Amino acid sequence: MIFGLSIVFVLTSILTVAGALAAALLKNLVHCALSLTITFAGLALLYLQLDAQFAGFSQILVYIGAVAILVVFAILLTRGAGIPEYRSFSSSWLAGITISAGVFALLAWAVTKSLSASASSSAAPQVTVQQIGLALMSSYVLPLEIVAVLLTVALIGAVIVAMPESRTPKSESSQGGDR
Amino acid sequence: MTPLAAFLIVAALVFAIGLAIALTRRNAILVLIGIELMLNAANLNLIAFWRFGTHPEALTGMMFAIFSIAVAAAEAAVGLGLAIAYHRHKKTTDLDAMTRMKG
């Protein structure tokens, strides 16, 4: 127990943050995508430690099984796997780092300030998949339907955006008129 | 440090790193990776508050996080489709070069 936190939590969070840092600092894009996958896995382990098994397994299924593959496919389709022809970091990188450091400082200050009083840890809620299913069908049926429509729209939209344009046949008269 | 505070600090750290990626890297796909990291950090926040907050049996935090996972996956698909479509036109994914709206 380090600072009152379990060793498993410390190791998992170190893994998660290391993966995120590697995604920020590595030059090779595919390495960035693979360290992003490590971050996703670390986050899934953190969800499992919070007794949210359904969310943890969904995280692995959706993010590692689908989003990570999507990202690597996009990297390969945009020829980002080789040597990049431009510099990796933009010219205003210092401003970006400062802003994100400021955001982190603000959030950390808010967390430690507001939670220093309470030190309660309640018992683990026993959530079964049946309860989640019932909740989805009763209280959350409207968000469920909206997410279904959203996913269909996103699927069709992504296909249309990424589809190569059909070539229109060029007219012949513009080419033979000057001879 | 309470467990809740620890989880929130980790989430804030991942959020800040995601923000740094989105602000400092030049490749469009890396910016999308940063956005995904930010969404994941927000999910971690939601689940941590669900676990340590009041009324965990109402499942609100977990439901929110699950819907957020679904929406983030859809957004990643559309965003990456956009990056691929732009690359097809201009043969580059350099964000510093994407300065014109005109095709």
Added chain:
Amino acid sequence: MSQSSQLWANPVWTNLDQIFVLLQHWVEGFFPVWLQPAVGTVLGVIAIVAAFPGIFALTTVLERKGLGRMQNRLGPNRVGPFGILQPVADGIKSLTKEDIVPLTADGVVHFLAPVVLVIAVFLGFAVLPVGRNMVLTNLDAGLLFFFAIGASTELSVFMAGWSSRNKYSLLGAMRAVAQMISYEVPLLLSSVVAVMITGSLSTVKIVEAQSGFTGIFPHWYVFTPWGFAGFVLFVIAALAETNRSPFDLPEGESELVAGYFTEYSGFKFALFFLGEYLGMFSIAGFAITLFLGGWGAPLSVLEIIPSWAWFFAKLLCAIFFFIWLRGTLPRLRQDQLMNFAWKFMLPMSLLNLLVAGAWRFLGDGWLRWIVCSAVLLLAYGLLGRVLMRHQRLGARSYRYAD
């Protein structure tokens, strides 16, 4: 309860059925109480790591002999009687071969790809119930866990193909990932029908829901219309997920050298081979769990035989069926594969969901059998007709070598 269950209640047969559980409790007894759950889990892990690679060794020799016989040749018969000890020779060969890594290959990713595959595949065995009370962890969302871990194997395929810096490897990896992603959807949808009727995602509960008998016939889901359709769809999708023939274009030996593991040699190649076959076993195990009654006996009089024996017998039948398919069917082309997934299997799985829902609410009796079977057969016929309408099958012609 039928007469056979009284036979089965005889303590000799109960002990034989639970022999591994009793063994586990006996070994746990040597340790203090606070350590016992950990010891029990470690024993379960040791059992999985010993049993399934053992079946893998048996399968390699069965496959080569079986394929050989189907192709009118003998197969390996030098090492040991009837070639039984061939896996030992293969193991020694792959362990002592030089591990060649290409100069420009990405070292870390190249090394980690087989590791990730083997880890993901072994994790999938954790929720497989191999016998009565014999599952490593009874997770409430067990099926979701299995599919989540299965989705992670796609990433290792990509890592292997990309890190080799080889055009053939990358091509094979892209084909394999596209195929696995396309068949992920029918795989999950066809397993959802079993979950719908059982009412739980836990594999133990799904098997227990199929353990009843009417007369002497079991309540397996495969004997219902929606279960049969689901089983067929699940097996086809499982073949595609594990890159088995007829879906083995990613490792098309005649055109891609060896696909995404071209640049692997020695022990890493053996790990890929192991991972692929173990993936096949775990998905076959899940097909058995979801539709074929898991560890249940096919006839109620046969309940005497232990549950774990039934599970492994069914697993061996499934393995033999996969080998048979490999020796019989020609390989599907990439676009034929994709068409099949998106235009046939996805509509059929969605329709199967509706049919399973109708089954649940049409009440007991012959009406639901007729309605469900009719809907499924009609859909299969129509969909097949519509998809085949552009294929002109001409008269058979022969070409002889001159």
